[in-house]
Amino acid sequence: MLDAAPLAPPDWLKLLLWAADYYQHPVGEVVAAALPAPLREGRPAIGRQARCLRLTEAGRRALAELPARAHRQHALLSALATADLQVPAGEASGFDAGVLRRALEQAWVVEADPGSPIAPMNKAPALTAAQQEALDALQAAPAGFSVSLLEGVTGSGKTELYLRLAEQALRAGRQVLILVPEIGLTPQLSARFAERFGAAVASFHSGMTEVERNDAWLAVAARRVQVLVGTRSAVFAPFADLGLVVVDEEHDTSYKQQEGFRYHARDLALLRAKDCAAMAVLGSATPALESLAHARSGRYRHVRLEQRISGRAPPPAQLIDLNVHPARHGLTEPLLAAIERHLHAGGQCLLFINRRGYAPTLLCEVCHWVAPCPRCDARMTLHRARGRLVCHHCGHEEVPPRACPSCGGQRLLPVGEGAERVEDALRNRFPGRRVERFDAERLRGGDKLERLLDEVRARKVEILVGTQMLAKGHDFPALSLVGVVNADQALFSADFRAMERLGQLLTQVAGRAGRIEQAPHPAEVLIQTREPQNPQLRLLLGSGYGALAEQLLAERAEAGLPPSGHLALLRAEAAHMTEAQVFLRAARDLALALPGAGSEVQLLGPAPAPMERRDGRYRAQLLLQAGKRAPLHRLLPGWLDQIEALPEARRLRWSLDVDPIDLF
Numbered sequence: 282m283l284d285a286a287p288l289a290p291p292d293w294l295k296l297l298l299w300a301a302d303y304y305q306h307p308v309g310e311v312v313a314a315a316l317p318a319p320l321r322e323g324r325p326a327i328g329r330q331a332r333c334l335r336l337t338e339a340g341r342r343a344l345a346e347l348p349a350r351a352h353r354q355h356a357l358l359s360a361l362a363t364a365d366l367q368v369p370a371g372e373a374s375g376f377d378a379g380v381l382r383r384a385l386e387q388a389w390v391v392e393a394d395p396g397s398p399i400a401p402m403n404k405a406p407a408l409t410a411a412q413q414e415a416l417d418a419l420q421a422a423p424a425g426f427s428v429s430l431l432e433g434v435t436g437s438g439k440t441e442l443y444l445r446l447a448e449q450a451l452r453a454g455r456q457v458l459i460l461v462p463e464i465g466l467t468p469q470l471s472a473r474f475a476e477r478f479g480a481a482v483a484s485f486h487s488g489m490t491e492v493e494r495n496d497a498w499l500a501v502a503a504r505r506v507q508v509l510v511g512t513r514s515a516v517f518a519p520f521a522d523l524g525l526v527v528v529d530e531e532h533d534t535s536y537k538q539q540e541g542f543r544y545h546a547r548d549l550a551l552l553r554a555k556d557c558a559a560m561a562v563l564g565s566a567t568p569a570l571e572s573l574a575h576a577r578s579g580r581y582r583h584v585r586l587e588q589r590i591s592g593r594a595p596p597p598a599q600l601i602d603l604n605v606h607p608a609r610h611g612l613t614e615p616l617l618a619a620i621e622r623h624l625h626a627g628g629q630c631l632l633f634i635n636r637r638g639y640a641p642t643l644l645c646e647v648c649h650w651v652a653p654c655p656r657c658d659a660r661m662t663l664h665r666a667r668g669r670l671v672c673h674h675c676g677h678e679e680v681p682p683r684a685c686p687s688c689g690g691q692r693l694l695p696v697g698e699g700a701e702r703v704e705d706a707l708r709n710r711f712p713g714r715r716v717e718r719f720d721a722e723r724l725r726g727g728d729k730l731e732r733l734l735d736e737v738r739a740r741k742v743e744i745l746v747g748t749q750m751l752a753k754g755h756d757f758p759a760l761s762l763v764g765v766v767n768a769d770q771a772l773f774s775a776d777f778r779a780m781e782r783l784g785q786l787l788t789q790v791a792g793r794a795g796r797i798e799q800a801p802h803p804a805e806v807l808i809q810t811r812e813p814q815n816p817q818l819r820l821l822l823g824s825g826y827g828a829l830a831e832q833l834l835a836e837r838a839e840a841g842l843p844p845s846g847h848l849a850l851l852r853a854e855a856a857h858m859t860e861a862q863v864f865l866r867a868a869r870d871l872a873l874a875l876p877g878a879g880s881e882v883q884l885l886g887p888a889p890a891p892m893e894r895r896d897g898r899y900r901a902q903l904l905l906q907a908g909k910r911a912p913l914h915r916l917l918p919g920w921l922d923q924i925e926a927l928p929e930a931r932r933l934r935w936s937l938d939v940d941p942i943d944l945f
């Protein structure tokens with residue numbers, strides 16, 4: 282820690298102090314969260330040295346001969362084609378480690394003495410007219426700090442605009458931060474940046490080892506790295522001179538840290554940009570209501586990109602009524618027929634199901650017992666391939682019983698469907714077709730996901746079954762059918778953000794289809810639901826996400842909810858519900874004695890959390906709601922000091938979540 286401090290610029294520390302104050306989190310823990318482990322543990326701040334790579338003659342020949350779909354090899358070799366590259370050690374480089382290793386093994390690339398560290402710009406494609414217009418609008422921002430919301434439909438070529446803006450920042454000698462919501466999206470995006478800008482690109486995400494992250498961190502501080510592509514925590518990288526910050530898929534909730542230091546990386550990124558007088562761009566096809574509200578009020582510039590590169594509008598979505606067409610293993614006949622049609626025409630199909638495992642419930646047919654989690658108010662999910670019942674809330678696992686523990690009955694039925702079941706059903710229905718399930722658990726570690734994605738792009742996979750991880754960002758040229766197995770979880774949710782998220786999810790999933798003109802068949806999007814008359818679902822399908830967002834913004838304004846109101850949530854969990862309630866009541870009484878409480882800041886609760894018991898503990902919460910941010914933030918610091926002094930506070934776990942994104 283001692284020698285880390287001078288490594289980081291003053292505005293880095295300023296960000297952390299601000300964040301500690303805003304989120305009311307101990308500054309020591311904030312600093313710890315922001316530093317890579319080796320530095321945190323006080324090890325010397327020495328990164329492993331960068332390597333200098335040079336293309337050989339064999340490499341030049343390979344570059345000419347590689348098939349176009351070997352795009353990661355292409356990215357590496359073409360970046361090397363006109364100059365040597367300084368590549369930071371390990372996975373911190375923008376290039377895939379496996380690709381780099383193979384290139385060295387094939388002697389396409391050799392390590393050379395460090396020469397000139399400057400890599401050339403690779404050729405950029407000509408912008409479409411729509412892209413050019415959007416780029417002009419983005420570049421018309423005043424010099425210094427600015428925020429633009431780039432609202433561009435899926436497949437409109439937002440990434441190319443990020444590249445152009447990055448080029449501009451790099452030419453001015455400044456650094457670039459690109460935030461992505463998910464690890465799976467970093468290799469793809471950093472390869473594109475590395476291909477364009479050479480070795481000055483590094484990645485930063487939790488899939489890297491601590492040592493690799495440390496290398497990237499130090500390389501950023503020392504300006505050996507000019508572009509950093511990373512997930513949430515990359516917002517804390519110690520840029521010496523940050524000129525551009527891009528938050529891609531800015532609506533994604535994974536930007537919010539959900540435990541410990543509960544920061545929102547999008548909000549911190551904007552603060553960082555402000556301190557560095559940098560340009561900030563928030564990109565999304567489905568912006569968060571918060572960002573739309575700022576764009577409407579003129580706080581953010583609003584730049585739209587409404588045309589897809591392919592020139593084709595995203596395919597219209599159609600509903601399949603589950604009341605009319607019964608589903609077997611989650612799939613209705615009209616959906617299966619559509620899959621058949623698209624496969625026959627040579628297209629790829631994506632079945633989206635937002636549930637892991639085989640079935641969300643194991644039910645006794647005789648007495649209607651359902652397998653409960655012993656530690657939560659929740660049911661266990663059957664993971665049939667692993668032969669386990671798993672609780673998705675606390676991780677508890679057990680072997681499924683052979684007979685009903687309640688009545689001894691022998692018929693235990695899996696009810697409902699998860700991705701595993703849909704995968705099985707598709708295998709049975711379409712033997713000989715290659716079906717792959719994209720499951721975070723299965724694809725964790727190494728480059729399993731990247732390899733599978735390569736096979737999808739090479740059209741070796743015909744049917745993709747995917748959960749959340751396939752909904753965003755990825756570009757699948759041959760995908761012509763997207764089927765959403767069930768949209769209804771969100772329609773019945775009590776969460777006030779559920780409809781916003783469903784609108785984003787359905788738009789994003791649908792946006793995976795029909796992106797490229799050569800798709801063999803007109804693209805289709807089919808959504809199965811029991812609620813085909815739901816007015817907001819119809820509004821989304823008929824008029825698009827923008828129309829839904831307008832309506833949701835009006836509802837939020839009515840209810841005083843974000844972005845029209847501001848929230849903070851005090852959570853408590855204890856061995857007994859009464860303890861949690863007693864603590865929260867004491868906390869509420871303390872608050873009520875403070876200025877603004879009960880008037881400018883409303884206190885709601887305490888009330889049991891929607892899931893009362895989780896992981897063996899009872900949970901309750903007290904919600905603070907304010908029309909304006911200032912009174913809320915005036916109240917918090919003094920209040921927390923008093924809460925800490927409560928004797929009850931020491932007997933249970935509690936935490937404060939400022940701007941919570943879910944109330945569970």
Ligand code: ADP
Binds near residue numbers: 406412437439440
């Ligand atoms: P978005 O992020 O907006 O969904 P992408 O940036 O992934 O869209 O672009 C969609 C596809 O269009 C990508 O395959 C990309 O390589 C391609 N593309 C983007 N801009 C151009 C361009 N100007 N000319 C040709 N292809 C482009």
Ligand code: ZN
Binds near residue numbers: 645646648650687
């Ligand atoms: Zn039973």
Ligand code: ZN
Binds near residue numbers: 655676896
């Ligand atoms: Zn559990």
